[in-house]
Amino acid sequence: MNSIRVLLADDHKLIRAGLRLVVDQQPDLSVVGEADDGRQAVELAKSLNPDVVVMDIGMPNLNGIEAARQIRQIRPDAAVVMLSMHSDEGYVLRALGAGARAYLLKDSATTDLVQAIHAVVEGKSFFSPAVSKVLLQDYMRKLRRSGAEDSYDLLSPREREVLQLVAEGKSNKEVASLLNLSVYTVETHRAKIMQKLNLKGVPELILYAVRKGIIS
Amino acid sequence: MREHGLTSEGGWPSRKLRLTLLISFGGLLALMVIAGLDALRLARQLHTQEEEIRQAFLAHTQPLLVLSSSIYVYNDRIQEYLMSQDPQADGLTAEEFSRLTAEINSTLKTYPENRQPEERGLLESLQQLFTEQQGMLNPVLSWSREERHKQALRLLNEEVLPQRSRIHETSEKIALWNSQQLGATDREMFASFASLQARQTRLLGIALTAGLVLSLASILYLLRLGEEAQLRYQELARSRTELEALSAQLVDAQETERRSISRELHDEVGQSLGALLVEVGRLAASVPSDNVKIKEHIDKIKSVAETTVQTVRNIALLLRPSMLDDLGLIAALEWQGREVSRRSEMEVEVQSADVSEKIPDEYKICIYRLVQEALNNAARHSSAKNARVTVEQTAGKILVCVFDDGRGFDPQRVRGLGILGMEERVRRLGGLFTIDSKPGSGTMLKAEFPLSPFNQERS
Numbered sequence: 289m290n291s292i293r294v295l296l297a298d299d300h301k302l303i304r305a306g307l308r309l310v311v312d313q314q315p316d317l318s319v320v321g322e323a324d325d326g327r328q329a330v331e332l333a334k335s336l337n338p339d340v341v342v343m344d345i346g347m348p349n350l351n352g353i354e355a356a357r358q359i360r361q362i363r364p365d366a367a368v369v370m371l372s373m374h375s376d377e378g379y380v381l382r383a384l385g386a387g388a389r390a391y392l393l394k395d396s397a398t399t400d401l402v403q404a405i406h407a408v409v410e411g412k413s414f415f416s417p418a419v420s421k422v423l424l425q426d427y428m429r430k431l432r433r434s435g436a437e438d439s440y441d442l443l444s445p446r447e448r449e450v451l452q453l454v455a456e457g458k459s460n461k462e463v464a465s466l467l468n469l470s471v472y473t474v475e476t477h478r479a480k481i482m483q484k485l486n487l488k489g490v491p492e493l494i495l496y497a498v499r500k501g502i503i504s
Numbered sequence: 505m506r507e508h509g510l511t512s513e514g515g516w517p518s519r520k521l522r523l524t525l526l527i528s529f530g531g532l533l534a535l536m537v538i539a540g541l542d543a544l545r546l547a548r549q550l551h552t553q554e555e556e557i558r559q560a561f562l563a564h565t566q567p568l569l570v571l572s573s574s575i576y577v578y579n580d581r582i583q584e585y586l587m588s589q590d591p592q593a594d595g596l597t598a599e600e601f602s603r604l605t606a607e608i609n610s611t612l613k614t615y616p617e618n619r620q621p622e623e624r625g626l627l628e629s630l631q632q633l634f635t636e637q638q639g640m641l642n643p644v645l646s647w648s649r650e651e652r653h654k655q656a657l658r659l660l661n662e663e664v665l666p667q668r669s670r671i672h673e674t675s676e677k678i679a680l681w682n683s684q685q686l687g688a689t690d691r692e693m694f695a696s697f698a699s700l701q702a703r704q705t706r707l708l709g710i711a712l713t714a715g716l717v718l719s720l721a722s723i724l725y726l727l728r729l730g731e732e733a734q735l736r737y738q739e740l741a742r743s744r745t746e747l748e749a750l751s752a753q754l755v756d757a758q759e760t761e762r763r764s765i766s767r768e769l770h771d772e773v774g775q776s777l778g779a780l781l782v783e784v785g786r787l788a789a790s791v792p793s794d795n796v797k798i799k800e801h802i803d804k805i806k807s808v809a810e811t812t813v814q815t816v817r818n819i820a821l822l823l824r825p826s827m828l829d830d831l832g833l834i835a836a837l838e839w840q841g842r843e844v845s846r847r848s849e850m851e852v853e854v855q856s857a858d859v860s861e862k863i864p865d866e867y868k869i870c871i872y873r874l875v876q877e878a879l880n881n882a883a884r885h886s887s888a889k890n891a892r893v894t895v896e897q898t899a900g901k902i903l904v905c906v907f908d909d910g911r912g913f914d915p916q917r918v919r920g921l922g923i924l925g926m927e928e929r930v931r932r933l934g935g936l937f938t939i940d941s942k943p944g945s946g947t948m949l950k951a952e953f954p955l956s957p958f959n960q961e962r963s
Contacts, residue, residue: 305779
């Protein structure tokens with residue numbers, strides 16, 4: 289059986305030990321290495337070539353976000369699950385921008401970790417429910433206070449479909465074949481979505497989708 | 505807009521200054537008034553004296569003149585009487601003689617007692633002339649007309665006419681004495697005028713000297729006051745510098761302390777709690793699902809641990825915003841803005857342009873704390889609905905603005921510790937801190953930091 293190779297990176301030994309226990313309990317998962325800080329995580333990702341890197345966002349020497357960026361450059365196939373204490377969009381957005389596919393709150397890491405690892409291996413995104421909740425609350429509060437209308441209502445049904453698929457991590461080509469459209473049409477839809485929702489780049493698009501509960 | 509000024513050194517110098525000016529100018533004014541009043545009094549006095557002297561002169565000279573002319577008239581009447589042919593006139597003439605005599609006697613009686621020797625001589629000779637004429641006239645009155653005619657020529661030649669010329673002489677003497685008296689009066693008046701003038705001059709001199717002394721004393725005193733104020737100002741400036749150095753040290757020490765406590769909390773307490781949570785999670789997983797009672801217990805433990813983790817985390821964040829390390833300045837500010845938006849009724853917007861993350865850590869901390877304090881103040885006190893934070897980096901400087909649309913305040917009067925702290929932090933880095941606000945019109949808080957090329961390279 290081909291087990292999923294996991295690299296753990298956290299500057300706190302106790303946390304790492306706890307995570308390791310959770311991962312090791314799963315028959316299809318195995319921990320191949322542990323890193324104390326961001327720099328070591330990058331080195332180990334390079335030498336061990338893991339499928340998934342589970343990484344704390346706040347680490348000494350090199351923080352999790354920078355480490356994720358570097359790992360994604362060296363090993364584009366390695367999916368990154370980010371662990372954080374913060375549910376704020378500043379963190380989520382930067383983690384996504386650095387190439388992380390999943391974002392877990394440390395409080396709920398043990399409960400959600402296995403599910404998150406499986407999701408990212410399949411190319412999907414995963415966010416702790418608490419994160420989605422905070423993002424949605426922030427968004428709603430902003431809308432309510434500024435009196436602006438929900439830009440999601442501006443999207444056509446087709447655009448909503450494209451939004452969801454792109455947010456789930458599908459490439460333009462995959463979206464095109466799934467919806468029976470040309471790649472060119474998908475690209476046009478994407479550009480329109482970005483424009484209507486005033487988004488810059490895929491990380492913001494994913495964040496938006498999480499906020500709206502389109503993906504989790 | 506203003507540099508935090510020295511506002512509280514007023515009071516004593518201005519009060520003393522006012523008093524000094526009051527005394528010196530009031531004194532000068534009083535001296536002038538006194539001198540003027542005295543001059544008036546003098547003029548009046550002069551006038552009175554002149555009047556008195558004139559009255560005295562008249563009191564002596566007039567009766568003398570009246571007397572001499574009355575005696576002259578008396579002599580005249582004797583002559584007329586001797587020469588008269590009209591028997592009817594006799595009785596009238598005798599009557600006139602007695603009237604003239606009464607007049608002369610009353611003048612003599614009312615003549616002033618303070619007589620000078622010369623004056624007394626004149627008066628006596630007049631009296632004597634009068635007595636002689638009376639003595640001559642008395643037998644004549646009892647004569648018959650014939651006898652009178654017989655004797656008339658002799659009497660005229662031997663008695664009346666020589667007496668007449670003597671009266672003339674005396675009159676001339678009186679006129680002479682009169683003019684002498686007039687000269688004396690003039691001299692007397694001059695003398696009294698001179699003495700009064702001397703007194704006036706003395707008084708003026710005194711007033712001038714006193715005024716001079718007063719002004720000199722005031723000037724000296726003012727100079728000394730100025731010197732004292734200068735000294736005080738210097739002292740104040742020095743103690744202010746010392747205070748600034750002290751508070752800079754305090755800020756530094758506080759930041760260091762906070763960082764180490766935060767690290768301690770994060771590394772030690774946070775880690776242990778995290779591990780505890782992991783263990784509890786594993787425990788929960790290993791408990792058979794039908795054992796509800798134990799599951800409940802475990803859930804309770806878990807929730808307590810989670811709350812504690814959250815609390816510790818919040819404390820650590822407050823002490824040292826790990827966002828600054830994890831995300832950089834701008835993201836940390838955005839995070840702060842959202843935090844405030846979540847907690848309060850105020851929506852915060854953060855805008856930034858061209859801000860390098862390579863600015864030194866103390867600048868980041870300073871800006872972060874500044875924005876934190878400003879937003880917290882606005883959310884807590886101003887009932888603002890919106891706040892905007894802008895950070896701009898241009899050649900050589902960073903400009904941070906925090907604006908809120910709340911009720912505003914008067915920065916000259918309200919200056920809490922928070923504002924002082926912000927000002928202190930900014931100034932310590934060589935920045936300029938200003939607050940623009942007035943009641944009813946929101947608050948604009950600005951901090952401008954100079955960035956040397958060296959600063960931009962560092963960290």
